[in-house]
Amino acid sequence: MAPKIKDVAKKAGVSVTTVSRVLNGEKYVKDELKLKVKHAIDELGYAPSHIARSLVRKKTDLIGVIVPDLTSSFYSTILSSIEETASLNDYNLLVCNIIEDIDKELKYLNVFKQMRVDGIIIMHEKLSDEIRSLLNKLEVPVIFSSVKPIDQKFISLIIDDYQAAYDATNYLIELGHERIAFIGGDMRDITSGQNRYVGYRNALTNNHVKIIYDYIKFGDYKMQKGYDLMKEILACEPRPTAVFAVSDDMAVGAMNCVHDHQLKVPDDISIIGFDGSQLTELVRPRLTSMEQPIHEMGKLTVETLIQLIEDQEGSPEEDLILGHKLVVRDSCKVNKKEA
Amino acid sequence: MAPKIKDVAKKAGVSVTTVSRVLNGEKYVKDELKLKVKHAIDELGYAPSHIARSLVRKKTDLIGVIVPDLTSSFYSTILSSIEETASLNDYNLLVCNIIEDIDKELKYLNVFKQMRVDGIIIMHEKLSDEIRSLLNKLEVPVIFSSVKPIDQKFISLIIDDYQAAYDATNYLIELGHERIAFIGGDMRDITSGQNRYVGYRNALTNNHVKIIYDYIKFGDYKMQKGYDLMKEILACEPRPTAVFAVSDDMAVGAMNCVHDHQLKVPDDISIIGFDGSQLTELVRPRLTSMEQPIHEMGKLTVETLIQLIEDQEGSPEEDLILGHKLVVRDSCKVNKKEA
DNA sequence: CTGAAAGCGCTAACAC
DNA sequence: GTGTTAGCGCTTTCAG
Numbered sequence: 246m247a248p249k250i251k252d253v254a255k256k257a258g259v260s261v262t263t264v265s266r267v268l269n270g271e272k273y274v275k276d277e278l279k280l281k282v283k284h285a286i287d288e289l290g291y292a293p294s295h296i297a298r299s300l301v302r303k304k305t306d307l308i309g310v311i312v313p314d315l316t317s318s319f320y321s322t323i324l325s326s327i328e329e330t331a332s333l334n335d336y337n338l339l340v341c342n343i344i345e346d347i348d349k350e351l352k353y354l355n356v357f358k359q360m361r362v363d364g365i366i367i368m369h370e371k372l373s374d375e376i377r378s379l380l381n382k383l384e385v386p387v388i389f390s391s392v393k394p395i396d397q398k399f400i401s402l403i404i405d406d407y408q409a410a411y412d413a414t415n416y417l418i419e420l421g422h423e424r425i426a427f428i429g430g431d432m433r434d435i436t437s438g439q440n441r442y443v444g445y446r447n448a449l450t451n452n453h454v455k456i457i458y459d460y461i462k463f464g465d466y467k468m469q470k471g472y473d474l475m476k477e478i479l480a481c482e483p484r485p486t487a488v489f490a491v492s493d494d495m496a497v498g499a500m501n502c503v504h505d506h507q508l509k510v511p512d513d514i515s516i517i518g519f520d521g522s523q524l525t526e527l528v529r530p531r532l533t534s535m536e537q538p539i540h541e542m543g544k545l546t547v548e549t550l551i552q553l554i555e556d557q558e559g560s561p562e563e564d565l566i567l568g569h570k571l572v573v574r575d576s577c578k579v580n581k582k583e584a
Numbered sequence: 585m586a587p588k589i590k591d592v593a594k595k596a597g598v599s600v601t602t603v604s605r606v607l608n609g610e611k612y613v614k615d616e617l618k619l620k621v622k623h624a625i626d627e628l629g630y631a632p633s634h635i636a637r638s639l640v641r642k643k644t645d646l647i648g649v650i651v652p653d654l655t656s657s658f659y660s661t662i663l664s665s666i667e668e669t670a671s672l673n674d675y676n677l678l679v680c681n682i683i684e685d686i687d688k689e690l691k692y693l694n695v696f697k698q699m700r701v702d703g704i705i706i707m708h709e710k711l712s713d714e715i716r717s718l719l720n721k722l723e724v725p726v727i728f729s730s731v732k733p734i735d736q737k738f739i740s741l742i743i744d745d746y747q748a749a750y751d752a753t754n755y756l757i758e759l760g761h762e763r764i765a766f767i768g769g770d771m772r773d774i775t776s777g778q779n780r781y782v783g784y785r786n787a788l789t790n791n792h793v794k795i796i797y798d799y800i801k802f803g804d805y806k807m808q809k810g811y812d813l814m815k816e817i818l819a820c821e822p823r824p825t826a827v828f829a830v831s832d833d834m835a836v837g838a839m840n841c842v843h844d845h846q847l848k849v850p851d852d853i854s855i856i857g858f859d860g861s862q863l864t865e866l867v868r869p870r871l872t873s874m875e876q877p878i879h880e881m882g883k884l885t886v887e888t889l890i891q892l893i894e895d896q897e898g899s900p901e902e903d904l905i906l907g908h909k910l911v912v913r914d915s916c917k918v919n920k921k922e923a
Numbered sequence: 924c925t926g927a928a929a930g931c932g933c934t935a936a937c938a939c
Numbered sequence: 940g941t942g943t944t945a946g947c948g949c950t951t952t953c954a955g
Contacts (some may be wrong), residue, residue: 246723247700247723249931249932249933250932250933251932252927257685258943260941260942261933261934261942261943262934262935262942262943262944263940263941263942265934265935266940268933269934272940273940273941274941275940275941276942278941279942282748282901285936290721291945292697292698293698293933294639294698294700294931294933295695295698295699295700296635296639296644296699296700296931296932296933297639297931297932297933297934297947298640298933298934299635299947300633300635300636300639300930300931300932300933300934300936300947300948300949301932301933301935302933302935302946302947303947305635314661314664315661315663315664315667316660316664316862318655321654321655321660322654322655324654325653325655325681326652327949328654328679328681329681332681332691332692333686334681337695338678338679339676339677339678340667340677340679341667341671342664342667342668342671349671352671353671355631355701356676358631359631359632359633360634360635360676361586361633361634361635362935363938374622384585384586384627417669434928436930436948437788448946449942468866495838498867501866501868503902504868505868515605517742524657525868527807527840527863527866528867528868528926529839529840529843529844529867529868529869579934588947588948588949589950590948590949595953598925598926599926599927600927600948600949600950601925601926601927601950601951602924602925602926602951604937604950604951605924605925606952607950611924612925613924613925613926614924614925617925632948632949633947633948633949635947635948635949636947636948636949636950637947637948637950638931638949639930639931639932639933639947639949639950640931640948640949640950640951641931641949641950642931736931739946788946861925862932897929917947924955925954925955926950926952926953926954927953927955928950928951928952928953928954929951929952929953930950930951930952930954931948931949931950932947932949933947934945934946934947935944935945935946936941936943936944936945936946936948937942937943937944938941938942938943938944938947939940939941939942939943939947
C-alpha cells in the first residue's frame, strides 16, 4: 500500500541505490538526480520504512525505558527530560511503566530484546534474580538513572545519596532541632533506602543528637505512605520538632497529615523533603527539599547511554555522581529551644 | 551476534519453518519436535527479531502517543492508564512529549509513519494545517483522547465538556455564589477552551447570575497561569466569592495565590477545579473538582484504537462520550449572603 | 505434519 | 557518479 523505495526509483527514473543515497544524505549524487528523487518522494508521500532499515543496519534508534511510576512527580519529570534529550538525538522511546510488577518488567525486558532496542534505561533498583540474569545476557548497553543497584556491572547516574541525606539532616540540626524524625524509603533499595538512612543516622550521631527509634519509619516514597507514617510519628510523646522525608511525595503526605491534625508546618513541625520535584513549589507552605538535578540527570542519562551505544571514545566506564543542592523554602524553621 | 531462527533450527535439527511454527503457536507440529525446538531456544537464549517479523507481517504492535506535557498530573495519569492497557494487549508505546512544539510534533508524526506504527493516540487539539494534512494522508487509525479537534474525521474519546463546565458552575451557584470568576483554557481549543467557557456562561445566564467580564480570564491549563490569573482576579473590586478553573493545575495555582494573599480557601473564596487529577487529594484544602474518568478514558482509548487497528466488527465509528462527575472535597463552601 | 524457497523494504558491497 | 545484487531475520505459500 504505502509507497516503497522501488516506487520512488521508478518515478524518478533512477535506481533504488540512488534513492537510498539521497535518503541518507550521501554526497556522490548529481544535483539533478537528487532533485528528481526529492520530487518523486514528495509526490508519492514516501516515508522510508524504519523497520526495513533497522533490519539491515542492525540499529533501531530505539531506547527502552523502565519507569517505576509514571504518575510520580519525580519520575514524570525525569522522563520528560529523557524524552527531550532522546528526541534531540533522534532516538525514540519505548516506555514501560512497572508498578512493582516483576512479571511486567520481565515481559518488557524481553520485548526490548525482541525489538532490538539500542539501549535501556532503568530507574529502579529492586532487581530480581531473573531480571539480573536477563540483563547480563543482553548485548546492549544498560544504564541506571537515579539509582545504583548493588552488584551490577552497569553504569549509574546518581547523586551522593548518603551525603545528601546527611546534609539534609544536618540542616535541621543547624536550625536547632534535636528531635528529628525520619520517613525513609525501602531498605531493600541501596541508593534511596539504605544510603539515605545511614546519612540521616550519621548526621545525628556526629552531632551528638540522640537517635530515637520511634521516630524512624520506612515506606515506599509515595504520598499516602508519607501520610500514614506521619500519623504514627505524631502519636509519639514527645513529638519530634522536625521530619526528614526521603521523597517529596512522602514529605507532602506528611505535611498533609500535620495539617489534618490541626498542626502547622513549620510552626509546630519542620519538614524537609528530597528530590526537588515540582511538588515543592505546588504546596503551601512551599517545601524545603534536598534536590537532585532532575533535568540534568535525565539529559546526562540519555547522552551517556548514546555514547555507550555509539561506542564513542571517552564513553565513561564509571558511575556519574551529580551534585545535590539544598533548596530552602518555607517548610522548615528555627527550633525555639524549650526553657 | 544474537542467535537467529536459523541457529535454532540447526540446533534442533529441524527447518526454520518448524521453528517459526512453534514460535507462533501453530498446531501442526509434533510434540516431540516442539520440545526439541523449545530446548534449542532456551539454550541459545534466542529471542525472535520483532523487526524482521514486523517487516513481513506488516504490523509492528506499536502505538504512537503524542502527549502535550508529561509533567502535568492529568496527562501523566492518563498516559499511565494507556500504557497499562496497551501492555495488557501486547502493544508497545512510542511516546512523544510535545510542549507546544509544532516542529517536534511534525517530526514525531513522521517518525511514527516511518516506524509504521499500527495506530496513533493524540491528546491535544491545536492541530496545525501541516499536521492535519499529514494525519489525513496517514493510513493508520488515529484516535483523540480527552479532546476533539474541530473538523476531523477521527474518533475522539471525551466527556461532555460543555455540560461538565455547566454543572461545575451550577454547583457554585447552588452554594449561593453570585460573583463567580472563571479561569479558562485556551480559546483556540474547542473542547477544553470554548466548550467549558460556554458551559460556564450558560450556567450563569440560565440562573440569572450577572456575567462580569473582569472575572473572566483565559490561560493554558498550567499551575503558574492559574496563579497569575488569580492575582488579577483578586485585584477586582468587589472580589468574587468563587472561582471555577478549567484544570486542577490552574485551580491549585489559584489556591496558592489566594493563600499567598493571606486569604483562605474556602472561607474567603471557594475554588472548584476540573479533571480529577491526583492533585485534588494532594493539596490542602483538598480540591473539589469536576472529574473526568481519567483511568477509564485511557483504557478505552487504547481498546478502541486496537479495535480499529484490528478492524474488528463493531469498531465504533463515532465519538465516545464518557460521564463526568462532581467530586466534592473541601475547597468550596456555602456563600453567606451579605446583609 | 514438515521443508524449500520466495519475498517483506531497505542498505551496502561491488562492479561499471 | 550510478546501478546490480546479495542479504538483514523472519513468515508464508506451496509441495511433499
